[in-house]
Amino acid sequence: MDSQLNKLLPNLGSVSTSLLWAIIVVLLMGPAQTFAFQEETNDYNQYSGEVVDASTNKPLVFATLTVEGTNISTISNTEGNFLLKIPKDITSENVVVSFLGYKTKTVPLSELKEEKNKISLEISVTQLSEININAPKDAMALVRETMAHRDENYFDNSTLMTAFYRETIKKRRKNVSLSEAVVNIYKSPYDSNRDDAVELYKSRKSTDYSKLDTVALKLQGGPYNTLYVDIMKYPEYIFSKEAMANYRFWFDRSTRINDKLIYVVKFNQHENILEPLYQGELYIDVENKILTGAIFSLNITDRKKAAELFVRRKPARVDVWPTEVSYRVDYREKNGKWYYGYSSVTMEFKVDWEDKWFNSVYSMNAEMAITDWENNSTGELPRNRERIKKSIIMSDEATGFSDPDFWGEYNIIEPEKSIESAIKKIQRQLRRAERNSD
Template sequence: MKKKIIISMQKWAGLNAILFIIVLAPLAILAQENQEAFHTFRGEVVDSDNNRPLVFATLSVEDTNISTITNTEGSFQLKVPKEITSGHVIVSFLGYQTKRVPLDQLKRKNNKIALDVSVTQLSEVGVEIPKNAAALVRQTLARKGENYYNDPMLMTAFYRETIKRRRRNVSLSEAVVNIYKSPYNSERRDAVELFKARKSTDYSRLDTIALKLQGGPFNTLYVDIMKYPEYIFDNESFENYKFSFDRSTLINDRLIYVIDFKQHETILEPLYQGKLFIDIENKTLTSAIYSLNITDRERAARLFVRRKPPKVDVWPTEVSYRVDYREKDGKWYYGYSNAALTFKVDWEDKLFNSVYSMTAEMAVTDWEPNVSGELPKNRNRLKKSIILSDEAIGFSDPDFWGEYNIIEPEKSIESAIKKIQRQLKRARRNGGNSIP
């Protein structure tokens, strides 16, 4: 019999709660109409000097709101409507020169886009570094009403979450969602509506527990620091951090301050450490990469574990986050975020412990002004307690996503999807209806 362990992220940004529960449900098959009203371009973005893949590089279609990002292997998949026949794809990455690639020069696959490193010292352009890094961060947070979109937006986003036991995929869920993004100077929270989703699970790989991730897209949406600063830099906790300047860099050919932050040594409560990337000209947060400071295993376990069997220890070993913002017409908005958790489960009567990892990521692939300010009806809104793998269907249709831009799957995930589809074909040939 599978045991139940409940883990919660409490107030921490990102993953709301992780549940070890015993709910197994069959997947349904949904046939989708394949509408080829778009061109698909695949390839990779690399460093021009050493050919190293550039992870989470942004690709945007010029003069549109269509965009995507590279995956953890530097690969991308970009879908462009057929009516767009000219223009450029803008490719950008932190610390590199932005490149404009003519759309008519892109091939359907095997594109290789190389970016050049661009390292600029502030002294080279006559920009004076402020003396107080903490004051700059406060100023940046205070300017969200000036620098970020203050009109309602309707975003289309692709969300993916994976659960692994060591290196083997246990659960994969993907979704296209509509985000009803409220103005950055508004206290109203964003609403999310599920448009389309699919999943696959293999709980036989989890030994005596079944593992599910609670929170779905909210795991990543709440990593938007400028919209939800209370999850990391509220008025009470701000003084618990030490801020300092690191070497400057470039994003989209714009000069960027890099600020390191970490909690003071006298603070025992687990807080965050990482880097903030702030635009020099207008004091805008363009990106943030940070992690939870886990130095005390028992304290970290108390933060996350709410209920567990008496003969098992559960503790996190790594909790990390990333958020990237994009700019259009002088205003910035949420573009991409991810959250990752690694933890160990140690059974008293077993010789070795088990290592599990969960990753959630979401990328905005298109958006438009929400002129009417409409919101989804309550019955259509996703709840913060959603378990996406309970809402999604299966992998029966290889053209499931149609025209929607997604994050190109990593090789391990792509292999898992192909394996699922082969199993489905065999089941149909054999007249069975078993679906993984």
């Protein structure tokens, strides 16, 4: 399977390689299966709430919440909501809340309630005089220098990370497929050429094929879609030394993260390059030459070529092409070293049947957040049969949704309201099916 997939990921001549494994599988509809679970003891304290802008009260999306003195963390969702689970033996620590362009806030655990916490962050104002001090003049040179400092600025030891992964497929605004998993990531050092390995610990899913017409869209690669967005670990997928010359870079503005001055570097492919490459923003700590985050998207310069990058298989009478492919990656800092903390991939596709008047529009989103980690001093990897394959389809591997306490002590990304509503509907259907079977 892997050798077949590699054929679908062309190097685009001398231009660039598409981000690996972000591949759509279009298959004929199949039956859905669901299973119920029982869960474990409650040995943690749970806190929920929202992170908002102090002035406007608007939600802050993907704010990071970290328990001080530990490696436990989570992020707020696209509605600013968060859910944080902390072992009961941790009682006197603080929760550090940070967001790009805002002042970092420290909240004592003793001040948090079980729910309806509201954490307000204030904008961090950057003085113009501060921008001019030792300001770099060449944006591309800064990006090259940042990539060159990777080995000294990012984790240089093997790490075992716990992560929460969520994958959703929607037909227009309706959720038709939900998959969630807790995974173990065996992260190799950033100065190593060895790929990371992923082990599936716990998962659940549900697919409502009745809303999918006569096709089912499936995302191949699962957690690897998000893991390979770590462009400091895998620069070859976007900023290899050869590919760098295909882009122009320029400074846009400055901001702050964790009270450090961050420059925003924008990039786009040169106009004379017709292959689909990328455009976006890089957030760089200029003083230390550190990439703290990036947001970018695929330039769909040619619909057919873009489709070749992502469509694995489809019925003959169906035309499928991407209309949007966007990525995000955020890094976190611990004791002077940075590491991968969160990433997401969002894709929108049009499905056009020969014998239908209207197109169907599907959106797919995959996101993964590191919620805990520890040093993997031995550097050992899971055995091959315990690793998930890079060709995994999560909606096939995972089993069904069950009670709200399914995840136990594991931190997850709080579901958006539409997803939460879909999960509750699934749970009601499961309970109804159980009663009918009795």
